[in-house]
Amino acid sequence: MTPPLANEKWQELIQLHLDGIANQEQVKNLSAQLEICFDTRLLYLRMQHIHSSLLTGEFSEMPFAPSEQRVLQLISDLEESKPTHQHRRYLFIAASTTAAIALLLGLLFILSSQSAASIEVTTIEGPVRWTGHDGHVIEKLNVGQMLTGGTIQTTAADSQATLTFRDGSAVSTTGISVLSITNKGQKLLHLRSGILSANVTPQRNKSPMNVLTPTARLEVLGTRFDVVANSEGAKLIVREGVVNAVRTSDGQSVKVEAGHSTIATTNAKDSFHARNHHETTYRWIANLEHDHKQGEGEFVSAMHALKKRIRDAMTKGHLTKEQIPAVYGAQLAAAIDADGLLKAQPKQIRGGESGDLIRIASLYVNHNQPKSVILTQRSVFQVRGTAPVETVINIGIGVFGTTRADAARFVTSHKVEGNFNLEVPVSEMQKFRDHSDKTPPVGMEIFSWFCFTSDPNCEFIISAVSLNAETD
Amino acid sequence: MENSRHDEFTRLLIQHEPELIRYIMVAVPNRTDARDIMQECSVSLWNKFATFDSNRSFVPWALGFVRIEIRRFLRKSARRSQLTERAASLLLEEHDMTGNDLDARHLHLQTCVSQLSERQKQVVDGYYRMEQSVDELSQRTGQTVEAIYKSLQRIRRVLHDCINSRMRTAE
Numbered sequence: 001m002t003p004p005l006a007n008e009k010w011q012e013l014i015q016l017h018l019d020g021i022a023n024q025e026q027v028k029n030l031s032a033q034l035e036i037c038f039d040t041r042l043l044y045l046r047m048q049h050i051h052s053s054l055l056t057g058e059f060s061e062m063p064f065a066p067s068e069q070r071v072l073q074l075i076s077d078l079e080e081s082k083p084t085h086q087h088r089r090y091l092f093i094a095a096s097t098t099a100a101i102a103l104l105l106g107l108l109f110i111l112s113s114q115s116a117a118s119i120e121v122t123t124i125e126g127p128v129r130w131t132g133h134d135g136h137v138i139e140k141l142n143v144g145q146m147l148t149g150g151t152i153q154t155t156a157a158d159s160q161a162t163l164t165f166r167d168g169s170a171v172s173t174t175g176i177s178v179l180s181i182t183n184k185g186q187k188l189l190h191l192r193s194g195i196l197s198a199n200v201t202p203q204r205n206k207s208p209m210n211v212l213t214p215t216a217r218l219e220v221l222g223t224r225f226d227v228v229a230n231s232e233g234a235k236l237i238v239r240e241g242v243v244n245a246v247r248t249s250d251g252q253s254v255k256v257e258a259g260h261s262t263i264a265t266t267n268a269k270d271s272f273h274a275r276n277h278h279e280t281t282y283r284w285i286a287n288l289e290h291d292h293k294q295g296e297g298e299f300v301s302a303m304h305a306l307k308k309r310i311r312d313a314m315t316k317g318h319l320t321k322e323q324i325p326a327v328y329g330a331q332l333a334a335a336i337d338a339d340g341l342l343k344a345q346p347k348q349i350r351g352g353e354s355g356d357l358i359r360i361a362s363l364y365v366n367h368n369q370p371k372s373v374i375l376t377q378r379s380v381f382q383v384r385g386t387a388p389v390e391t392v393i394n395i396g397i398g399v400f401g402t403t404r405a406d407a408a409r410f411v412t413s414h415k416v417e418g419n420f421n422l423e424v425p426v427s428e429m430q431k432f433r434d435h436s437d438k439t440p441p442v443g444m445e446i447f448s449w450f451c452f453t454s455d456p457n458c459e460f461i462i463s464a465v466s467l468n469a470e471t472d
Numbered sequence: 473m474e475n476s477r478h479d480e481f482t483r484l485l486i487q488h489e490p491e492l493i494r495y496i497m498v499a500v501p502n503r504t505d506a507r508d509i510m511q512e513c514s515v516s517l518w519n520k521f522a523t524f525d526s527n528r529s530f531v532p533w534a535l536g537f538v539r540i541e542i543r544r545f546l547r548k549s550a551r552r553s554q555l556t557e558r559a560a561s562l563l564l565e566e567h568d569m570t571g572n573d574l575d576a577r578h579l580h581l582q583t584c585v586s587q588l589s590e591r592q593k594q595v596v597d598g599y600y601r602m603e604q605s606v607d608e609l610s611q612r613t614g615q616t617v618e619a620i621y622k623s624l625q626r627i628r629r630v631l632h633d634c635i636n637s638r639m640r641t642a643e
Binding site: 011018021023024027030032034035041045046047048049050053056180182214249267295 | 490491493494497498501502503553554555556558559562563565566567568569570573574577578581585596600603606621624625628629631632635636639640641
């Protein structure tokens with residue numbers, strides 16, 4: 001693991017290497033570090049990606065000099081190397097040499113394929129797609145089928161697939177998940193999204209299995225664990241053994257032992273520690289200032305909001321300067337200690353066009369607290385706020401499973417206008433975009449809360465959110 | 473028939489050359505070296521194009537040849553300041569695995585480039601688009617060679633931070 005401070009040193013060295021001005025000693029050090037440290041490799045790939053993308057010019061505001069000219073020149077050069085009868089003797093030698101090389105490469109390929117083809121499909125349920133690293137797609141996998149590296153996609157809520165490596169380690173994906181696998185001496189799994197359960201036999205010390213998610217990397221030497229991941233976070237629950245989790249955003253790492261879990265979000269300011277998986281709470285009061293997600297809500301202090309209200313009233317002629325103490329004096333005094341407000345912000349939904357603009361306010365739930373917040377049958381959210389015009393707001397949550405790996409979003413809708421104070425029982429929430437499943441998120445751990453309207457012009461405000469918890 | 477294969481090869485190479493060069497540059501970041509490798513590789517690709525199945529994707533097929541040429545180059549130039557074969561091989565493997573991450577970052581790069589200062593854009597334009605050497609840039613701008621290198625490094629760091637920040641705020 002690379003400590004955060006060391007990142008800067010490696011970044012500098014990577015930059016020198018990209019510009020071709022690193023000396024031999026520096027490149028040797030960089031190579032040694034790249035050979036042992038995944039984080040440095042990731043940093044290298046990201047810096048290098050910027051360097052090569054700028055060069056090949058696909059990003060550019062102005063059209064770069066096209067590479068076509070160069071390629072056409074290349075083609076022209078190649079044409080000159082086309083076989084002719086005058087070169088028959090040369091060709092015979094060249095062909096023999098090529099055949100020998102091809103044979104050698106073929107043998108190498110067969111050998112490497114045999115060693116790589118060490119992943120066996122051991123269970124399959126529901127629709128599952130496999131795409132090999134060579135681009136070959138298999139829509140129908142069978143139990144007993146042998147695979148090399150590639151990507152497995154379980155494409156329905158009831159899909160499940162288990163893959164077993166030659167050393168007995170097994171990984172399962174369930175629900176809608178995407179998992180890429182490379183197995184060349186060291187197992188490297190990339191859980192792009194979804195759920196992964198793994199039972200890993202002891203690995204060689206220097207070659208731990210690495211599980212990469214969008215927000216974390218997990219180093220596994222031999223253990224049983226579940227991971228749920230999406231673009232905003234990854235939750236790791238360790239059942240047996242120990243897993244070393246490294247948060248991608250800042251390189252911070254934490255050892256997670258059996259019976260413990262951790263959540264790595266994209267936000268490096270969030271606490272990142274292992275917590276006893278069984279220590280839970282049923283209540284939560286949002287701290288709008290600290291819990292809101294960047295880009296999905298703008299925090300405004302109570303004093304700031306009140307001053308704005310006073311300014312607006314004066315502009316409209318409803319209030320004079322002299323009237324302020326009498327009308328707002330008490331509120332101004334109270335505002336010093338009062339909580340602030342969260343103004344919903346417009347957001348383009350990914351992949352959407354201009355019509356897919358929503359207005360949203362989102363919060364992380366208990367992200368810096370040692371205990372997980374668990375939902376019960378009688379959990380109720382209390383949501384206070386203001387909507388300037390009538391609108392339907394969708395109140396939702398992101399949850400992880402506690403007894404098994406699972407992740408989902410649940411949502412419910414309410415019509416609001418003006419000041420509102422809603423009581424939203426968890427039992428009325430349904431799976432987002434899957435209304436066929438009526439099971440409420442009872443027993444699940446909540447990690448995010450959100451509220452949005454499809455009317456981007458409705459500048460609604462959230463003033464308080466809490467979860468009133470009653471155990472069953 | 474041969475003409476149509478030739479046209480197909482030309483089309484595919486033009487279409488995918490930037491992607492192949494970017495891949496080479498994972499292991500060999502120097503643009504001249506990367507182009508030399510691409511040149512060598514193109515010869516192999518052309519010689520073997522008869523075996524290419526047009527129903528399959530070109531890039532995965534071509535990358536096999538690219539990897540061979542990269543290995544050959546690294547062995548040949550082991551005494552120069554190049555990464556070790558092991559480090560390069562790990563990077564290439566993980567480049568394949570982190571494709572989605574890099575694709576997502578690519579989407580933000582354009583926005584981040586547009587946010588650079590005019591002076592920074594000029595450096596990017598000269599070094600990357602016009603492919604001027606650092607010496608040429610130094611003469612053109614009156615800055616020292618060291619200052620140009622520092623400027624390039626600062627620009628890439630700014631872009632890296634900008635992409636990270638946009639990745640964090642994107643859903």
